Amino acid sequence: MSAAVTKGPTYYNSCYRHGVDEKRRVQIPAKWRPETEGAELTVMLWPQHQAGSCLRVLPPSEMAKMKADIDAMPNGNPNKVVLKRFIGSESVQVSLDKAGRICLPDEMARAASIKDEVVLVGLLDRFEIWNPSRYENVKAADAVLASEAFKLMD
Secondary structure (H helix, E strand, C coil): CCCCCCCCCCCECCEEEEEECCCCEEECCHHHCCCCCCCCEEEEEECCCCCCCEEEEECHHHHHHHHHHHHCCCCCCHHHHHHHHHHHHCEEEECCCCCCEEECCHHHHHHCCCCCEEEEEECECCEEEECHHHHHHHHHHHHHHHHHHHHHHC
16 A cells, blocks of 8 residues: 655745647646645736736635635725625636646736736745736836845844
8 A cells, every 4th residue: 555645735936937828728837736636726817016917826725815814804894895806706716637737717818918928926825927028027126125025034
């Protein structure tokens, strides 16, 4: 009998550059794939950067945390329904195919200016999918802010 191999936590680190095929399929690095077969990732349009939109990808545990955080907001907070509506309407669950790829929804890919190539950027607990030229702008902006941000780590 072979012993079951227990995979540790998944950390989304590093950057990967991949092509996008004619069906908008993108290869997900093996280390970033869900350990549970059939587990879905949540892909959402993320408009929160001056460089433009990207696609943010959350594993099931992080999507559950995001939903819990929104649910914990007071019902009287007008941002609660805005977040629920935006995230609910601008996200989709995707499964990996046998080759380890996900298919990016056409409308989301267009909104993020994703065509034939992407950069997958690790955010430790989730990852983003960027148009390569947009990501170069993000990377440059992050480099300017990094020294101040790292002061928070002391």
